Amino acid sequence: MAIELKEKNKSYNNKFFEMNAISDFELRDIFECGQCFRWNKEEDGSYTGVIKSGVVNVKKEDEKIVFSGQTSEDLEKVCKKYFDLDRNYSEIKEIISIDDENMKKAIKYGNGIRILNQDPWEMLISYIISAANNIPRISKTIENLARKFGKSVNMNGNTYYMFPTPEELEKATMEDLRECNLGFRDKYVYNATRMVLDGTLNLEELGQLQYESAKKQLMQVPGVGAKVADCILLFSMGKSEAFPVDTWIKKIMNELYVDSANVNRINQYAAERFGKYAGIAQQYLFYYKREN
DNA sequence: CTGCAGGCCGGCG
């Protein structure tokens, strides 16, 4: 399979780069806060993940954070983008926690969270799969798709599977999808794949739109509602104002901020209170609530 | 064995 990748004019080479440890970067917070599904903890405490451009391992060593892996583009460039390293989280934390003891607590707990810049296509499919589902099964389902339809990459004697491209996933029949454990979401993924391929849904263009109109467009896709759309926008399109409201966030927002069963009302409140950083605030709240 | 999990859709009042 490495040969196949080479034929497409890509080379996967072993690379690494490191940076000084900072407080706004903790492996556990980043990978366990619920934003990603394909990062696994290794025995040595590091995490390995399959991302669009390859396989990456991140390890914390003393005062260093070490990135290594095989990527099709420069590893440092890839990681800077993926891990949102150009964003100053300390500044954002201050802004969203002014006069807010609850938010201060949530931030203290998830201090090392960073919002990852993941692949829009992968997020579209992953979050369609997330509906009325649980994390272990979501991860397993995505892994099934990758093993069955994605390219493989070898690193350090292990085989990893890339998330399938739209062209690769198009080969999946409804029956294939059912076998991959998608359940009732099979038809959504099947149709979304075709909408991307025929241009009905242009994720690249969509990412350039303002938050509200991008969300509206995403919600045209069957299987994509307000919550799923916000996840896609937040985790892959840099829309930090997107505030996904799921059952956990609903609970904590009702407890702390606004007592309403109405999702629109909650979104409105979050927009007013946290503004363009609502999505980042959401991650601190979500992680804090779910783990405590 | 019911109930339910990081929602969404469609039908009904």
Place this chain on the structure above:
DNA sequence: CGCCGGCCTGCA
């Protein structure tokens, strides 16, 4: 319009 049952599947 807002509300509510059903939906794949697996695990408590």
